[in-house]
Amino acid sequence: MRKLPIDQLSALFQAIAEKEALYIPADDSSGQARFQRWHEGMEMTQALNTVRSAKDFFFPQTENLVDFKLKGKEIEVIDPRTEHEDFVVFGVRGCDARSFTILDKVFLAEPVDTYYKSRREHGTIVSLACTHPEETCFCSTFGIDPAAPEGDARGWIEGDSLYLEALTEKGEKFLAAVADKTSECGDEAVRAQQEKTRDIAKKLPLHELNLTGFNGENMLKLFDSKKWGELSQACLGCGTCTFVCPTCQCYDIRDFNTGSGITRFRCWDSCMYSDFTKMASGNPRLTQLERFRQRFMHKLVYFPANNEGEYGCVGCGRCLAKCPISMNIVKVAKALAEEVR
Amino acid sequence: MMQETLIPKIGVVTDIRIDTPDIKTFRVVGLDGKKVFEHMPGQCAMLSIPGVGEAMFSITSSPTNTEYMEFSIKKCGCLTTWLHAMDVGQQITIRGPYGKHFPVEDEFKGKDLMVVAGGVGLAPVRSVINYVRAKRQDYGKVMIVYGSRSKEDLLDYNEILSEWMQDDGVEVHLTIDRPQDDWDGHVGFVPNYVKELNPSKDYTVIMCGPPIMIKFTLANLKEMGFAETQVYTTMELRMKCGVGKCGRCNIGSKYVCKDGPVFRFDQLDALPNEY
Amino acid sequence: MQEMMIAKAKELLGSGAVNRVLGWKTGEFVYDITPAVFTSVEELEKDFVYNDFCGNNLSKYLIKESRKEGKILAFLKPCDTYSFNQLLKEHRILRDNVYVVGVPCEGKTDGETLKAKGVKGILGIRTEGDSFVVDTLYGEKTLAKADALPERCLSCKSKKHMVYDELLGPEGEVLDSHRFDMVEKIEKMTPDERFEFWRGELSRCIRCNACRNVCPACSCEKCVFDNDASGIAQKAAADSFEENMFHIIRAFHVAGRCTDCGECSRVCPQNIPLHLLNRKFIKDIDTFYGEYQAGEDTTTRAPLTNYDPGDVEPSIVYGKGGKK
Numbered sequence: 033m034r035k036l037p038i039d040q041l042s043a044l045f046q047a048i049a050e051k052e053a054l055y056i057p058a059d060d061s062s063g064q065a066r067f068q069r070w071h072e073g074m075e076m077t078q079a080l081n082t083v084r085s086a087k088d089f090f091f092p093q094t095e096n097l098v099d100f101k102l103k104g105k106e107i108e109v110i111d112p113r114t115e116h117e118d119f120v121v122f123g124v125r126g127c128d129a130r131s132f133t134i135l136d137k138v139f140l141a142e143p144v145d146t147y148y149k150s151r152r153e154h155g156t157i158v159s160l161a162c163t164h165p166e167e168t169c170f171c172s173t174f175g176i177d178p179a180a181p182e183g184d185a186r187g188w189i190e191g192d193s194l195y196l197e198a199l200t201e202k203g204e205k206f207l208a209a210v211a212d213k214t215s216e217c218g219d220e221a222v223r224a225q226q227e228k229t230r231d232i233a234k235k236l237p238l239h240e241l242n243l244t245g246f247n248g249e250n251m252l253k254l255f256d257s258k259k260w261g262e263l264s265q266a267c268l269g270c271g272t273c274t275f276v277c278p279t280c281q282c283y284d285i286r287d288f289n290t291g292s293g294i295t296r297f298r299c300w301d302s303c304m305y306s307d308f309t310k311m312a313s314g315n316p317r318l319t320q321l322e323r324f325r326q327r328f329m330h331k332l333v334y335f336p337a338n339n340e341g342e343y344g345c346v347g348c349g350r351c352l353a354k355c356p357i358s359m360n361i362v363k364v365a366k367a368l369a370e371e372v373r
Numbered sequence: 374m375m376q377e378t379l380i381p382k383i384g385v386v387t388d389i390r391i392d393t394p395d396i397k398t399f400r401v402v403g404l405d406g407k408k409v410f411e412h413m414p415g416q417c418a419m420l421s422i423p424g425v426g427e428a429m430f431s432i433t434s435s436p437t438n439t440e441y442m443e444f445s446i447k448k449c450g451c452l453t454t455w456l457h458a459m460d461v462g463q464q465i466t467i468r469g470p471y472g473k474h475f476p477v478e479d480e481f482k483g484k485d486l487m488v489v490a491g492g493v494g495l496a497p498v499r500s501v502i503n504y505v506r507a508k509r510q511d512y513g514k515v516m517i518v519y520g521s522r523s524k525e526d527l528l529d530y531n532e533i534l535s536e537w538m539q540d541d542g543v544e545v546h547l548t549i550d551r552p553q554d555d556w557d558g559h560v561g562f563v564p565n566y567v568k569e570l571n572p573s574k575d576y577t578v579i580m581c582g583p584p585i586m587i588k589f590t591l592a593n594l595k596e597m598g599f600a601e602t603q604v605y606t607t608m609e610l611r612m613k614c615g616v617g618k619c620g621r622c623n624i625g626s627k628y629v630c631k632d633g634p635v636f637r638f639d640q641l642d643a644l645p646n647e648y
Numbered sequence: 649m650q651e652m653m654i655a656k657a658k659e660l661l662g663s664g665a666v667n668r669v670l671g672w673k674t675g676e677f678v679y680d681i682t683p684a685v686f687t688s689v690e691e692l693e694k695d696f697v698y699n700d701f702c703g704n705n706l707s708k709y710l711i712k713e714s715r716k717e718g719k720i721l722a723f724l725k726p727c728d729t730y731s732f733n734q735l736l737k738e739h740r741i742l743r744d745n746v747y748v749v750g751v752p753c754e755g756k757t758d759g760e761t762l763k764a765k766g767v768k769g770i771l772g773i774r775t776e777g778d779s780f781v782v783d784t785l786y787g788e789k790t791l792a793k794a795d796a797l798p799e800r801c802l803s804c805k806s807k808k809h810m811v812y813d814e815l816l817g818p819e820g821e822v823l824d825s826h827r828f829d830m831v832e833k834i835e836k837m838t839p840d841e842r843f844e845f846w847r848g849e850l851s852r853c854i855r856c857n858a859c860r861n862v863c864p865a866c867s868c869e870k871c872v873f874d875n876d877a878s879g880i881a882q883k884a885a886a887d888s889f890e891e892n893m894f895h896i897i898r899a900f901h902v903a904g905r906c907t908d909c910g911e912c913s914r915v916c917p918q919n920i921p922l923h924l925l926n927r928k929f930i931k932d933i934d935t936f937y938g939e940y941q942a943g944e945d946t947t948t949r950a951p952l953t954n955y956d957p958g959d960v961e962p963s964i965v966y967g968k969g970g971k972k
Contacts, residue, residue: 060852061848061849062849062852062918062919062920063764063919064918064919066852080768083917083918084854093854097379097380098379098380098381100423100424100466102423102424105460105462105463105464106464107383107423107464107465107466109380109381109382109383109466111377111380138618139618141617141618143376143378143616145378145379145618146377147379164768164769164785164786165769165785166763166768166769166770166785167677167769167770167771167784167785232785235785236769236785237676237677237771238676248626251625251626251643251644251645252643252644252645255625255645255647256645262684265683265684265685266682266683266684266704266709268858268861268862268915269857269861270856270857270858270860270861270862270915271854271855271856271857271858272856272858272915272917274856275854275855275856275917276854276917281618281620282619282620282621283613283614283618283619283620284613284619284883285379285427285613285614285619286883287423287424287425287426287427289424294423294424296423296427298379298613298619299883300883301613301619301620301621301883302856303620303621305857305874305883306874307874307876308611308621309610309611309621309622310611311450311609311610311611312449312450312451312453313449313450313609316610316647316648317647322647326623329625329645330620330623333625333626334623334625334626335626337625337626338626352676352680353759353760353763354760354917356704356858356861356862356911356914356915357682357683357704358675358679358680358681358682359682360680362676363675363676363682366676451876451877
């Protein structure tokens with residue numbers, strides 16, 4: 033384990049930023065945190081987490097896929113990609129760090145999504161342990177330890193030091209690159225902090241959220257539950273939950289006429305939207321009930337059915353904080369629990 | 374180099390055949406004049422006109438056709454309207470093949486096959502029919518029950534008369550919804566016609582058509598003693614990526630683009646009824 | 649008040665005067681309250697809540713609910729009654745199918761607003777006089793209520809109900825709200841500063857459509873931004889300018905109909921002060937066409953859909969900086 037005095041944090045950021053792009057969670061003009069490219073003078077946020085998750089780094093909200101030039105009856109296909117620069121994301125929380133493994137299961141499954149893969153290869157994740165989880169946190173439901181986040185490397189801010197530890201080859205490389213800023217140290221302080229954080233985590237109101245029974249075997253039982261009507265009743269059909277969610281990965285592909293050609297781009301889409309499954313011939317999900325049900329069935333049943341029981345949720349609590357009508361995966365899971373137990 | 378799934382290839386439309394008042398069949402080859410890729414019966418391809426849209430279509434031609442691919446497309450939305458308006462020589466974009474094909478190499482081998490189709494539903498199964506015709510010795514009897522609104526709406530009518538009906542061991546039964554002057558064949562809906570024909574329960578059934586036809590035909594087949602495990606169909610839902618990632622064509626935990634579009638009815642039974 | 653409301657709901661359900669009750673349902677925490685329709689006494693007793701966190705404007709739900717079988721009891725805050733009236737004026741709610749019970753409001757806060765005040769790990773909240781005492785994972789915190797309210801409540805325009813069949817609690821007054829202060833500040837900016845201000849705010853937009861979907865004035869059956877045939881139905885804009893246009897067009901479309909309920913800014917996950925766009929229109933309408941408050945009544949013609957010989961002359965608009 034390595035450490036550095038916390039008052040040297042800016043110097044550390046400076047050293048990283050000299051070599052590659054660095055992103056840290058910092059407050060924006062509205063007072064909320066978001067990942068921003070570090071520049072001198074930028075400070076880390078005091079907030080627990082960013083409004084938007086860290087998925088943007090690998091799966092941005094919009095991304096150009098391919099360009100077309102049209103001439104008469106002819107079409108020219110152009111790959112618009114340029115080589116991505118290497119980048120470091122510092123300060124990713126344990127929940128978001130886990131979300132990448134979930135996104136990997138979608139985008140890196142055959143056939144590999146090369147847009148995502150390229151970004152993944154160029155990015156180094158340096159996670160940061162939580163010390164003050166919020167009441168909306170329930171990452172422990174998914175076996176995530178907020179005091180020991182995943183990532184290429186991870187850090188703890190304790191007292192007047194930042195402690196760092198590498199977890200992957202990329203993480204080793206990262207630590208080696210800033211070795212002159214850090215010094216070798218023991219892990220006592222980190223362990224003490226972890227114990228404290230884990231104690232707090234046990235007191236979180238949602239820490240005992242239990243998802244037993246949410247699996248592929250109970251697909252039809254859960255799908256056919258009478259509860260969906262009441263649960264979805266007040267849903268506005270907006271995409272807030274989807275867009276702040278670190279694991280929501282559905283996308284749309286659309287064409288944009290630039291005037292000199294066509295740019296085909298993909299953008300985040302939401303199963304909550306009325307046109308998500310709409311075809312020229314009809315729509316299998318006609319009301320908000322079906323759309324609402326899809327989102328939660330996907331996370332709690334379909335995804336685990338396809339991925340050895342892993343849920344499509346990391347318990348970050350963003351949807352709990354941001355849903356305009358305060359309906360969310362925790363309420364859904366609790367309401368449906370009796371169907372499967 | 375890694376295969377790029379979202380970057381399409383160019384296809385050239387070399388022939389456009391008007392099949393019915395609202396269905397045209399487009400012949401497509403690559404820029405080099407050859408097939409853009411190989412496929413199996415039941416698989417699909419993403420076709421697009423940049424700036425208009427991209428959508429999934431079943432590949433109508435059989436893989437045994439070594440020269441080109443064909444797509445029979447009904448005019449119903451924005452993209453299909455555009456496709457119907459274009460001329461020969463137009464380039465389109467194409468990517469694929471996508472999805473699981475009909476099990477022509479295993480479960481279907483040596484079996485008697487019954488194809489039940491309605492309207493443009495013949496398009497996805499035409500590939501199977503012609504594949505089986507080309508490899509006649511590998512399969513048992515072939516029975517085709519095909520219905521449409523009117524004689525004019527029957528897809529591939531000339532091919533049915535001049536080729537399918539001439540083949541040994543291929544039985545074709547056509548029907549139209551309402552009587553009309555120049556029609557002396559069967560009149561009536563497909564589900565009832567299947568019942569009237571009273572096929573042997575040995576047939577493996579391949580079904581494609583409007584949901585209402587599928588619903589009633591399946592019910593009639595079951596009444597006649599057919600098991601869901603011997604009835605196959607092919608599904609259509611909205612798709613964007615074609616590779617199980619964009620998240621919109623799922624029926625429960627299965628993606629139509631990747632795990633389908635070909636499903637057996639017992640498989641569909643285990644999934645939520647949302648299609 | 650909550651007890652009075654439950655009693656009233658039980659009474660009306662029991663007598664058969666209504667068959668459903670539109671109100672608020674308790675959640676996991678003190679503050680995460682969801683609008684809900686109650687159909688039985690048991691549900692009411694178990695989950696009905698009315699407290700400092702019932703901020704959701706319920707009026708828009710009545711577009712659908714008033715078209716269902718039977719009459720529905722709707723508890724409306726003063727603010728919500730403006731939206732209700734406006735929707736009546738637009739023939740979106742079937743008045744006969746709704747029994748409106750006006751309930752008082754002293755301002756509604758929410759978890760996000762408390763967190764913006766530095767409160768972390770909320771476990772419970774109780775009211776002591778003019779303060780919230782918040783029990784958190786990290787100790788107790790006391791906040792003056794006035795400091796813990798969102799902007800829309802700090803600049804509340806009215807505590808008076810514009811419409812009701814019955815009123816619970818005392819009736820309030822229309823207030824002098826200072827709600828145009830920030831608009832005036834923005835008006836005083838140079839065009840460049842103003843452009844920068846709005847580009848800065850709107851650039852955070854993630855096009856989740858929460859503002860549109862919650863807005864009682866956005867009640868089109870199909871929004872132009874969802875209509876593929878419109879040519880502008882891009883989901884996430886291909887460029888940020890389009891994102892800006894979404895909000896500007898929306899502001900134009902609700903001009904003269906927006907009651908300034910503030911739901912747009914409440915629900916925005918990115919804290920964009922969207923209400924300021926609408927308030928600018930309200931202020932301009934006041935200036936050019938005379939004082940007008942959408943939702944105040946159901947009979948008068950709205951200034952932008954009415955011709956009056958005294959309507960503003962183009963020269964006045966030019967004088968305000970409009971281009972010829």
